[in-house]
Amino acid sequence: MGRYVLRRLLQMIPVFIGSTFLIFFMVYALGDPVAALFGDKAPDPATAARIRKDLYLDEPLWSQYVHYMGQVFSGDFGTAFNGQPVTELMTGAFPVTLRLTVVAVVFEMALGVTLGVLSGLRRGRGLDTSVLLLTLVVVAIPTFVSGTVLQFLVGVRWGLAPPSVSPEAPFTQLLLPGVVLGLVSLAYTTRLTRTSVVENARADYVRTAVAKGLPRHRIVTRHLLRNSLIPVVTFLGIDIGALMGGAIVTERIFNIHGVGYQLYQGILRQNSPTVVGFVTILVIVFLLANLLVDLLYAVLDPRIRYA
Amino acid sequence: MTQAPDVTRLLDVRDLRVEFRTRDGVAEAVGGVSYGVDAGRTLAVLGESGSGKSVTAQAVMGILDSPPAFVTGGQVLFRGRDLLTMSPRERRSVRGAAMAMIFQDALSALNPVLTVGAQLAEMYEVHRGMSRKDARARAVELMDRVRIPAAKARVNDYPHQFSGGMRQRIMIAMAIALEPELIIADEPTTALDVTVQAQVMDLLDELRREYAMGLILITHDLGVVADVADEIAVMYAGRIVETAPVRELYRRPAHPYTRGLLDSIPRVDHKGKELYAIKGLPPSLLTVPTGCPFHPRCPRAQDICRTERPPLYEVPDATDTVAPGRASACHFWKDELDA
Numbered sequence: 001m002g003r004y005v006l007r008r009l010l011q012m013i014p015v016f017i018g019s020t021f022l023i024f025f026m027v028y029a030l031g032d033p034v035a036a037l038f039g040d041k042a043p044d045p046a047t048a049a050r051i052r053k054d055l056y057l058d059e060p061l062w063s064q065y066v067h068y069m070g071q072v073f074s075g076d077f078g079t080a081f082n083g084q085p086v087t088e089l090m091t092g093a094f095p096v097t098l099r100l101t102v103v104a105v106v107f108e109m110a111l112g113v114t115l116g117v118l119s120g121l122r123r124g125r126g127l128d129t130s131v132l133l134l135t136l137v138v139v140a141i142p143t144f145v146s147g148t149v150l151q152f153l154v155g156v157r158w159g160l161a162p163p164s165v166s167p168e169a170p171f172t173q174l175l176l177p178g179v180v181l182g183l184v185s186l187a188y189t190t191r192l193t194r195t196s197v198v199e200n201a202r203a204d205y206v207r208t209a210v211a212k213g214l215p216r217h218r219i220v221t222r223h224l225l226r227n228s229l230i231p232v233v234t235f236l237g238i239d240i241g242a243l244m245g246g247a248i249v250t251e252r253i254f255n256i257h258g259v260g261y262q263l264y265q266g267i268l269r270q271n272s273p274t275v276v277g278f279v280t281i282l283v284i285v286f287l288l289a290n291l292l293v294d295l296l297y298a299v300l301d302p303r304i305r306y307a
Numbered sequence: 308m309t310q311a312p313d314v315t316r317l318l319d320v321r322d323l324r325v326e327f328r329t330r331d332g333v334a335e336a337v338g339g340v341s342y343g344v345d346a347g348r349t350l351a352v353l354g355e356s357g358s359g360k361s362v363t364a365q366a367v368m369g370i371l372d373s374p375p376a377f378v379t380g381g382q383v384l385f386r387g388r389d390l391l392t393m394s395p396r397e398r399r400s401v402r403g404a405a406m407a408m409i410f411q412d413a414l415s416a417l418n419p420v421l422t423v424g425a426q427l428a429e430m431y432e433v434h435r436g437m438s439r440k441d442a443r444a445r446a447v448e449l450m451d452r453v454r455i456p457a458a459k460a461r462v463n464d465y466p467h468q469f470s471g472g473m474r475q476r477i478m479i480a481m482a483i484a485l486e487p488e489l490i491i492a493d494e495p496t497t498a499l500d501v502t503v504q505a506q507v508m509d510l511l512d513e514l515r516r517e518y519a520m521g522l523i524l525i526t527h528d529l530g531v532v533a534d535v536a537d538e539i540a541v542m543y544a545g546r547i548v549e550t551a552p553v554r555e556l557y558r559r560p561a562h563p564y565t566r567g568l569l570d571s572i573p574r575v576d577h578k579g580k581e582l583y584a585i586k587g588l589p590p591s592l593l594t595v596p597t598g599c600p601f602h603p604r605c606p607r608a609q610d611i612c613r614t615e616r617p618p619l620y621e622v623p624d625a626t627d628t629v630a631p632g633r634a635s636a637c638h639f640w641k642d643e644l645d646a
Contacts, residue, residue: 202372204415210370211410212481213403214433222429226420302465303419 001298008294012287023279024065027272033057036270037081072280078273080266086277089262094281096169097258100250101243103171103178108186109236116193116232117225123198131194135187147180147253164255177254181247185239192235196228203227230300237293241286315387317521318367318406318489319343323381325359325366327592328374334592336362336376338545344521344538346488349512351524351536351553353568355589359545360525364491367523368408369398385489404434407482409511411494413474417466423450423477424462430484449480453510472503476510483514489521496531508535529572533557538632541565544590544600547619548636561622561635561644563607599638607639 034048034057043051052058056067071078077086119128138146154176155163161176200206201224209223248260255261259278266274298304325337337359344350354360365371367383369390383390385406390398410416418426427449428442437445443462450458453476466474475495482490492511496504512535515522526532532539532553539556541549541564549562560566567585587604590596596603602612617638624630637643 204410204412205418207370207372208410208416208481209418211368211402211408212430212433213399213401214429215399218433223418223421227418230420301420303467 005291005295008291012291015287016283019283020069020276020280021065023283024068024276025061027275028061028064033270033272036272068276072277077277077280080274081269081271086273089274090277090281093257093259093262093278096256097244097247097251097260099169099171100174100178100181100247100256100258101240103174104182104185104243105236105240107179108182108189108239112186112189113193113229113232116190117197117220117228119190120194120197120201120228121220123194123201128194131190135190138183138187143180143184143249144253146183147177147250150176150180151253167257169256169258174256177250177256180253181243181250185243189232189235189239193228193232196231197224200224200228226300230297233296233300234293237289237296241289244285244289245282316343316384317346317386318523319382319384319387320363320367321382321384323363323366323383324379325362325371325376326379327376329593332593335595336545336592337366339381340542340545340547341381342540342547342550344489344523346521347515347519348537349515349522349524349535351526351532351539352542353526353529353532353539354542355527357544357589357592358542359592360542361493362545363542364408364493364523364525368406368491369402370408400434403430403487404485405487406489406491407485407487409475409478409482409490409492409495412498413471413478414466414498416478417474419466422463422465423469427462427477427481427484430481434485445484449484450477452483453477453480453514455480471499472507475499475503475507479507479511479514483518483520486518487520489523490515491523491525493525494527495524497526497528504531511535529568541568544595545592546600546636547634548601549634550619551622551633552630555624555630555633559625559644561633561640562637563605563639563643564601566643566646567604599636607637607642609638611638 033055034043034051037043037051038048049058056064059067068078075087077090079085080089115131119131122128151163154160162173165173165177205227206219206224209219214223245259245263247256247258248264250256251258251260252264259282262274263278265271266278320343321341322339323337323341324335324339327334327336340359340363342350342352342363352360352363362371362376365376366378367390371378378391381391385401390401393401417423424443424446427446428437428439431437431442431445432439435442447458447462450462455461455473455476461469466477469477475498478495482492490511495511496507499507508531511522514520522535524532524536536553539549539551539553540547541556541562543564549556549560549565551561556565557569560569564585567583570583571585573582585604590600590603596613597616598614599605599608599612599617602608605612615638617636619634619636620640621629622633622635622640622644624633635643
């Protein structure tokens with residue numbers, strides 16, 4: 001197991017370098033950061049040249065990348081155009097997005113697994129059909145539609161939740177945005193659980209459990225569920241990584257100052273230090289989430305042993 | 308020795324009918340099967356795949372997948388009580404405790420994510436209300452009983468960590484955990500190596516004798532049957548076509564299908580010759596032939612076989628006296644006996 005983790009960690013290095021270089025290159029291709037810094041005004045050529053020299057922008061791309069990475073590993077992600085260190089933006093944004101992700105994941109896990117198990121056990125009946133139909137509708141509606149509609153109905157019309165979130169973003173204000181964020185994944189979790197339950201319900205070991213004279217609830221919880229949840233946990237693990245970075249739309253709608261919001265602002269203003277810095281962290285989060293999922297897989301399914 | 312009256316038989320299945328309701332139509336998988344077994348005896352149920360032998364057993368255990376399978380008639384008398392009219396709760400208390408089942412493929416029949424110890428101990432926890440610790444100790448005893456080496460060290464292993472033979476021993480251990488009166492073994496040795504087959508079969512037979520259990524052995528392997536069975540029921544297309552004490556059946560088969568099965572056993576003294584096979588394929592249960600379902604494959608088929616379904620005729624034994632439990636569903640059973 002230890003060797004496996006070590007090997008996986010080593011494999012992350014090329015993935016990390018490749019993906020960060022790619023984002024570095026793309027942001028570079030966006031245009032001239034010095035011009036972006038001055039906004040609409042044309043910069044004084046001498047000043048522009050000095051800034052270029054200070055920021056190593058006159059050097060070739062690979063050398064810029066090496067220099068940037070060197071700084072990143074000493075904890076310096078550079079400064080945004082307004083003079084704020086990027087690390088400061090991060091310490092403000094990541095806890096907010098983390099809270100939002102927790103709400104979303106708890107929501108899709110609790111409701112998705114419950115609905116999936118119930119409909120899987122009643123395959124072809126009324127509940128199953130309605131759940132399938134409902135999840136299909138949810139998947140088909142994009143987040144910017146469901147988000148704004150729910151914001152209007154729940155937040156404005158009924159006044160059940162604040163329609164927009166304060167900068168501190170406490171859990172209570174993140175409930176509605178969390179539900180919106182988790183909605184599509186909820187539909188996937190439900191369908192995945194349902195399919196897995198249906199498949200496993202026909203498995204030989206379930207028939208054995210019936211033949212042992214076990215009560216139904218024990219057959220379901222102890223024998224059927226453990227096996228059915230293996231693919232679901234895998235999906236949820238990868239989804240956490242995706243939710244951490246993919247909340248751009250939801251955070252815009254509810255004015256949440258999280259990772260998605262900062263990324264959006266960064267891209268809009270061609271603020272390259274912010275964009276590259278945040279994406280670098282997201283790449284690491286994603287890689288670690290994937291490793292955790294693979295390790296969790298081995299815990300859930302004893303047939304999988306990593307050597 | 309006189310035959311005990313049917314009421315006190317351990318298991319007495321009467322005219323059991325099971326149908327599968329599928330999209331393509333209704334298939335009668337079991338069409339009026341009657342068989343029984345006494346305590347301490349072994350009944351072998353013989354037949355090709357699709358003959359209804361496993362479905363009958365699952366209906367007796369009450370573990371049919373429903374839908375698509377439905378029991379549509381008959382009785383399953385266990386110690387004189389009809390299991391089919393019991394409440395689900397009563398039925399469950401019988402299942403596993405008084406009658407247990409052993410499945411063919413132990414690897415898929417055991418839960419892959421639970422240790423074998425947990426799966427064995429579960430029997431005691433659920434049916435006997437034992438504590439986890441006591442139940443675990445009993446699980447180790449059970450594994451010892453079915454001669455799994457180093458049982459104490461292996462109780463926390465998972466099914467995939469055992470060899471095929473050892474896994475089947477664990478299945479057997481699970482079945483005998485609560486010392487049931489009846490065990491139904493559905494092709495218990497089919498998935499095993501030949502050398503291991505004999506060991507597992509011997510173990511099963513030894514345990515049957517020790518606990519005086521009734522054993523229903525479902526198989527298509529005539530070699531296995533000869534050694535351990537007392538009676539044999541041969542099934543074809545969802546019906547019993549011949550029943551007989553094991554020696555009688557081997558010596559004087561009274562049905563062309565049984566003879567076909569016996570002739571298709573490979574024999575050393577036939578080395579070099581082509582193996583005998585019954586021509587044709589077993590019928591689809593959706594379109595069972597009229598008359599005798601075996602007639603399209605039968606070398607003895609006459610016009611009557613195509614139109615009239617033969618009942619189970621009583622067949623006398625070699626001394627021409629009426630033999631209980633000897634019957635054949637062939638219009639020409641006399642000719643078959645004389646052949």
